[in-house]
Amino acid sequence: MTAVRGVVATGRGKPVEVTTIHVPDPGPGEVVVRVQACGVCHTDLHYREGGINDEFPFLLGHEVAGVVDSVGDGVGNVAPGDFVVLNWRAVCGVCRACRRGRPQYCFDTHNAAQSMTLDDGTPLSPALGIGGFAERTLVHSGQCTKVDPAARPAVVGLLGCGVMAGIGAAVNTGGAGPGDSVAVIGCGGVGNGAIAGADMAGARRIIAVDKDPAKLEWAREFGATHTVNAAEADTVEAIRELTGGNGADLVVDAVGVPQTYTQAFYARDLAGTVVLVGVPSPDMRLELPLLDVFARGGSLKSSWYGDCLPERDFPMLAELYQQGRLPLEKFVTEEIALDDVEAAFEKMHRGEVLRSVVTF
Structure with a gap:
């Protein structure tokens, strides 16, 4: 003892x-x-x-x-x-x-x-x-x-924990890859982890969304190519405008409230992917037209710990950090x-x- x-x-x-x-x-x-x-x-x-x-x-x-x-x-x-x-x-x-x-x-x-x-x-x-x-x-x-x-x-x-959750949400759960468009709603530790993961995976366009200008500046340091101040612009319309009117291939909700999840759902491209990594509280409820869920196709996923496998992911990410790539x-x-x-x-x-x- x-x-x-x-x-x-x-x-x-x-x-x-x-x-x-x-x-x-x-x-x-x-x-x-x-x-x-x-x-x-x-x-x-x-x-x-x-x-x-x-x-x-x-x-x-x-x-x-x-x-x-x-x-x-x-x-x-x-x-x-x-x-x-x-x-x-x-x-x-x-x-x-x-x-x-x-x-x-x-x-x-x-x-x-x-x-x-x-x-x-x-x-x-x-x-x-x-x-x-x-x-x-x-x-x-x-x-x-x-x-x-x-x-x-x-x-x-x-x-x-947090950084792995964000990187994994983009890469392991969301499958971000070269040429993809990725939007991340919420640019704290987890959200910026998702941005860094998308950048590491070769995403072509990475859109950071937050209400805090300082967090949006942080997001640029981690690889965001565009930023949206959600206090000044409609999140869904802004993401669509930045993706040729289509929506992003992958949208990561790093906030985890019904409003941001709904935004993520409608800000993705047809057959695109939504990943929920922000943790909701037990009292929260979500309403979506079931026809929209059917008609838009794609995947609605949650990411628990970034779907990581520590013995695989930790050494690899530590090495990428030491190489200056993360x-x-x-x-x-x-x-x-x-x-x-x-x-x-x-x-x-x-x-x-x-x-x-x-x-x-």
Whole structure:
């Protein structure tokens, strides 16, 4: 058992606390990771606000890069000293999706069996099964993906969630490719990930849509060829105008509300694709004329974690970053200390940052 400092959400909407947590020695199939960097993601804020579930207290943080500190019995994929990026999709290998050769859709992903705890023994619920706002964390070995140790932790750790979700939404789920026209609605971390993915895949025209001029400027840095300020223009008409009146081959909704999804639906070309990667709240409902769904054809998809396979995608994307072909470093707005997470949530809420990254 090791005592470390960690960021804990104790109740719905309450400011987070930096407190002592206890990390057990790894059991069978488990790994303790010494965290080097962890991004501040909107999902962590959703946990704090009770938007995921009510299993407080939460140990927040999940976009982690670090070094394996110790391993439990039966662990063969990593060893102490390995540099890893953590994922929240440790595939089981035996569920019906895995058996059909579709492990990216695994229905029974793994987490550590033991709990990390507070001083009084209260078990913590780690965000997305990771809990990375801590000096060390306990995860299942399948949540560890080795990447090149020369990569910068604050950058490649972001592959653990939001950036991967965006890149994967465009490339894995949406199938963006050379010559395509792609529109992305919502240009935060996930949306700009989709823009970077579309650019990396060779899309000919990439249209960024947001109401915030600063986010639209960020989008240009990631490869957007055109921008649409949704506060000043009709999103659907603007995208159609920029695509010869037809609509985009692929539209990614990185916001996840009925209004933006409806815009995405009508802003795509006939037989085009819509990908929903923004996460809706449970109360949201969508109404579309069923005849329009039928008549426009194409595909309506949702993208969960960018349909990624961490052991395939993380090393590949880390290598592309190191080659200068994927500008992951531009997602890092600032590096902060563990005590600054609450302030980082406020900056994120105000739209001042793409990613604050806690570094140790």
